[in-house]
Amino acid sequence: MDRNISQKLATATVDFDKPGKQVGFFHIPLSVHDDAWGVVPVPVAVIKNGVGPTVILEGGNHGDEYEGPITLGELIRELDPADVQGRLIFIPAINLPAVNAARRTSPIDEINMNRSFPGDPLGTTTRQIAAYVNDVIFPMGDAFLDLHSGGSSLDIIPSAVIEPGATPEQHAANVAAAKAFGTEIAVVIDNRGDPRTATASAALQGMTVIGTEMAGGGTVSIDALALCRRGVRNVLAHLGVLPARMASPVAAEPRLYDLGPKAHVIAEDDGVYEPLHKLGTAVEAGQLAGRIHFLANPGRMPVELHYRASGILYGRRQPGRVRPGNCCFVVASPYTAPQA
Template sequence: MERNTTQQLTPATVDFDKPGKQIGAFHVPFSAHDDAWGVVPVPVAVISNGKGPTVILEGGNHGDEYEGPITLGELIRDLDPASVSGRLIFIPAINQPAVMAAQRVSPIDGINMNRTFPGDPLGTTTRQIAAFVNDVLFPMGDVFIDLHSGGSSLDIIPSAVIEPGKSPEQHEANVAAATAFGAPIAVVIDNRGDPRTATASAALAGLTVIGTEMAGGGTVSIDALALCRRGVRNVLAHLGVVPRHFATPVEKPPALFELTSRAHVIVEDDGVFEPIHRLGTEVRAGELAGRIHFITQPGRKPVDLHYRADGIVYGRRQPGRVRPGNCCLVVATPYESKKP
């Protein structure tokens, strides 16, 4: 089946070409035990007026990350179409089943949406939602804003995220958008080269792309939410979609970092993780990063963990309990500008 049939399989209750403000949903078919012909209603809103770029704003890709969905909901309610030049397409709780369950992955199929793009219009629910974004929305768009937080398992320094562009021009536009966001730091993250993320898929489609990481812990951070509110408005003003007075002046550009192949500290034991440093601490490769304690084996010495890269502690695991393969720490390294 051709991918352009996605819209037929997943109809929306809004008209993406109609001026004004609309709030509705797109319907992903879902045949469950208690509802043979039901749907998963994924919320979507459109605010359109005059000429200008089309900006797609996504939140809730992971269902336990809240600053983005709150920010987008406020904009949907508060923005007057008369103040918009162009078109804003909001998908504030894109992974609706995961958002309802407050989980990183969908309770329906157990899939991480941010590792399933470009999706599959005939796949499981998560893959169908990703296909709608990739096949229907991305071709309409000029810019993609993807709002993430650390979720239940990580605490991350609130930051803008730069998706590596597929051309020097696209990369420059991505960096400019991240700079306009106004976070203290911006981090180039390619997710170990994984092409299945929403931002990687949007970049492949030719859109300017900006992401975020807004604290974490499965809660709402007061400071990160304030930054997210300001940052999204700053980017929209930078793009010319809303007037300049919507923006908050940025005092200085962000410090630029990147995640290299040696950024992650992975545990090989089953135990309890003790971190050594707070977020933002400058560290060196080889330095003690933490320990794994064996609570039920009091005679066993802890296992030491060591950093694998120079930089700052960017992310830290929240739950103390760990098992082999868990990521306990993430180090962001000062960014060396290079062609994508």
Template structure:
């Protein structure tokens, strides 16, 4: 039985052509007795073909995805596609407006609320609508992320794991079609409440990304993201196949990496100011000094040394200097040895 939701939209998902509008969720804060939260929504449809869901802004401090999806919904001619695009460029709209990872309305990280709750807080209602209404219409899902304001991550396309071998092959093929500089398998330490984990459970071909971060818009990552989205749409048959770039590497030559569970993360053991010893992209070894945390108001106290827990590529590191215990300071990716074909 479908869960009942109060959300409504002015978009007709079955209509051909281009529509831009909003998903409305009733919201009654102190400032507005009978208001709604308006979430941007667009549908571009032409002819027959797969339905691809494009989502950005799940975290409001990750900018490349919303920028690229805004360009697509403004510029794409419906006659150039075969199929349907459902575009949610700023899904966590209150967080996007404030440039925050979490929603200023209810304090929740949207990417830890799936499958949501249609009777819950605003963030839970949004993720419930995506789970209950949007995913069932889709064949594929692209979720565009970056490291946000707290992490800088090497631009990469992300494989969401699945236990179904055929589904895994579909996901890998679509992620490789994105043609990012890196392809990384990420299971979020087994976290099942994310949009991509829920998309996989719904049976959709699923592609994630990490496009830079640090609270900025990376021009290099933006370029990768623009081309990557179109590459995946061509792979799925929605857009014509692009001309092969001489810069593209054959799939067999690409590095496929994974985050190796807890050993791939280095967390701050104490409060202070974080200093990295290595730039992103460095090959590192387990036990090697990674950086340190300084105690600026207790200068006689030696800094705490951080060490890597795995051999691999330095894939992500913390951007703000100040840390508290448990903050993620480093992420290391190691070669992926699973089945890709």
């Protein structure tokens, strides 16, 4: 798809090349019953000063994940352009319709934005937003921070997320940025090889890429938000856009894990699931993970769920109600770096 289409159909109220601080929107056309020439006004901010890299920071890809948007909003308000060397481009609520609805997916088209990249400038609203970011904003960037949490359906150990790099050099840069964030663990996640995520698309454009998972459960975690606030500043200092004095000391390098092909435990029954372990528990493949109970049929024995991989319990479904296909548990296994 021609990148110029995104630039013609969507317009920004900020000048990405202008020094100083600007807060505005990029407008995605939305022609609906009660507004023939309306738009979705996606918030965007730019802070530019001096010479240095361009870092793109994204939050709100899923509308029920809050630590990232809160952190980015604070940075937009608090940062003095004089402290910036380079350019920061903030998209704190990229999936604005989902953010306003507190939903993982957009209420306009029911699409998961993080399975929509590189987008389609002639597609539905979610795909148009993804296309504008991919076609217009990503080419400006040297690094990309994508801030997630588990949302309403998952609770996840707060962690930095490493996007696998296309080259050894890019992968090493991604790992270094994740270590700078300052979490106890960092996890290599390729989303089962799915190329439609924001981080995968950013990596394809050659950027250094780091993501996060900051707790979840559809709430704001006090601890995870504090970690996110420190971690984003740490990464920006690591990349040279903010001064070192704005970073916080990191006690130790994170333990590295990844999500292998057997990381996920999927429900095959409709019922209420009972987890048996807390997040961070060391578990073994084949070990009993939980049970699915059938409350409307008390004579039926619960169905047992077993871990498929060994490692630590990294993520756990938040709602007790499950149906076939729901992810109940996620196990992160110790990471082994690929051989050169």
